[in-house]
Amino acid sequence: DSGVTQTPKHLITATGQRVTLRCSPRSGDLSVYWYQQSLDQGLQFLIQYYNGEERAKGNILERFSAQQFPDLHSELNLSSLELGDSALYFCASSVGGSPQETQYFGPGTRLLVL
C-alpha cells in the first residue's frame, strides 16, 4: 500500500459526460501528479500540483482540468468525454515535487467511456 488513495476505482460513463476523479496524497506529501495510461499512448504525464499551485503541465487536453485543495487532495475533472478518454488514470504524490524524489502511485481509477 503506497499510502496514496484514489476514488472511485472504476467509472463507467457515456460520451459527452463529465466525471471527477479524486486523489489523496500520502501524509506529508505536498505534490500531486496525474498520469493517464492507455493502450496506445502508454503512461503519460498530465499535470502536477505543489501545495495548491499548478507546477507543470504535460499532455493534458483542454477538456481536462485539475486542482489541488488546501487539504492537499486533488481532483481531476474530465469533461465532454470521448471514447478515446477510456484509460487508467493514476495519481502519484511526492514530498516536494522535485525530480529526484520518488513518486508513489495510487491504485488508479479505471474509466470506461461508452
Next chain:
Amino acid sequence: AQKVTQAQTEISVVEKEDVTLDCVYETRDTTYYLFWYKQPPSGELVFLIRRNSFDEQNEISGRYSWNFQKSTSSFNFTITASQVVDSAVYFCALSEAGRYGGSQGNLIFGKGTKLSVKP
C-alpha cells in the same frame, strides 16, 4: 528531446531463469534520475528503484539488480532466479532536473516490458 525506450515488448521465461529487461534513455540534461516501476496484473504501480545520474554504482536488492551505464545511456534491470510472482509489466522512467529552472519532477515512461514467468 527526452525519451525512454524499452525495446522488449514481451518476454516469457520459465521459473528460475534469469532475465534482463533493457532500458535506454535520451536526455540533454546532465542531472537526471532514473526509476523502475512494476505493474502487476492487479494494476497498481509499485516503485522499485531510483538512481541519479551521478551514481553509476550497480545495485542489488535480493534477486533484483540494476546496471546503470552512462556511456550507453542504459539502465538495465535483471531478475535472478525468476519466480511466477515476478510476472508483471515493468516500466523504466526518467525525470530531469532544472529543465525549466524549477523543480518539476514529472516522469517520462517507457512503453513497458511485459514479463511472464511460467512455472
